[in-house]
Amino acid sequence: MTHEEILSMLGDYVDYLIANSSAEAPMWNIEKVRSGKPNKWNYIDGCMITACLSLYKTTGDEKYLKFSRDFIDWFVQEDGSIKTYDPKEYNLDNVNQGKNLFILYDIFGDEKYRKAIDTIRSQLLTQPRTKEGNFWHKDIYPWQVWLDGTYMAQPFYMEYETRYNKMQGCIDSYKQFMNIKKHMRDEKTGLYYHGYDESRQMYWADPVTGCSPNFWLRAMGWFMVAMVDVLERMDEQLYNEYRGIMAMFKQTIEDVHKFQDEETGMFWQVMDHPGVEGNYLETSGTALFAYAVLKGVRLGCLPKRMAAWAEKAFYGTCDKYLSKNPDGSLQLGGICLVAGLGGKDHRDGSLAYYFSEPVVCNDAKGVGPLVLAYTEMIARK
Structure with missing residues (x-):
C-alpha cells in the first residue's frame, strides 16, 4: 500500500470502530468483550476517546466530537x-480518561465536567505513595511503581495543578519522574524496567534494585507518551523542571531507537530480545513510540531528524498489521492484550510470561495510539 492509501484506510477504520461502539459496548475493549461484564469507566476507552478528540482537533469533523x-x-x-x-x-488507570474532561469542559463549558475533574483529582489527594513520594500504581499493588502509571495519571495531574491549583503539585509530578529515572532506568541500555517495588517484597522484584526483570515495550511506550504529554501541559515558569523532563525524554527516545527493527521499523514485545522464540513485533508499543516522537518534534521538544524514525514505525506497523477482512472491514492486529506484574495470575515479568499473553486485533491499547500517531501524521501534511 502507498502511504496515501494507508492514511485513507485509517480514516475509514476509525469510522468503522465508532459506528460499532457505544459507552455500553465499545468494540475496541477486547478485555471487556471477552469478560461479558458491563462496561466501566476505564483507561482503555480513555485512550480511544483521547484519539477521537485529537482527530476532531486535527480534522474539525464534528462526528468525532459528538461521539x-x-x-x-x-x-x-x-x-x-x-x-x-x-x-x-x-x-491510577482510572485517572487516564480524566484528561478528556478538560477538553470537553473547554468546548462546552458544562459544569458537570468541571465537577467530574474534581472527582478524579480527589483520588490523587489520598492515593497511597512510596516513601519517596511516587503514587502506588494501584492500592492492590502496595509500594509499586509501574511505568504505565506515569501515562495514566501524570498528564492529568500536571494539567489540573497548572489550571486550577496555582501549579502547587507540578514539582511533585516532576519529582515522581526523577525517582523513576533514578530507580528504573538501566544504565547499560537506557531502557526502563516495567515495574519497581520499593519494598523489594514481590517475587518479581530484584532483591537489590527492586525492579522487574525485563523491558516490556508497551510500558516503555506509555512512559514516552507520558513525558511528552506532561511537557505539553507544563507552564514555562517551571523552566528547570521542564528542561529536566525534556532532556530525559530526548535521551529515552535516543536509547529506544537503538532497538528499532531495521527492516520493519517496529519494536519487539520484549525490547532487547529481538528474534528470540516467542517474541514478536508488537503494535501498541510501536505506535506509542511513533506518536510520542511525532508529537515531540511538533512541540519542539525533539530534533526534526527523529520524525523519520517515527514515520518508519508508523508505516511499518500499518504494512504489517493493518489489513482488510473478507467483508471489507478493516482490522489492526499484533496487539498484546494485557501484561502486568503480580496478581493472582503470578505474572513474574519473565520472557515466557510476556510471550504468553494473548495477541489480539482491534484493541484500543493498540488502535488508540496508532490513531494518535495518525493525527500527528495528517497534521504534518
Missing part, C-alpha cells in the same frame, strides 16, 4: 460523580 461527548456523558452525572468509578479504589 466522544456522548460516550463520556454516559458516565458523567450532573453532580460530577462518575458512574462505576470509585476514587477510593486508588487505581
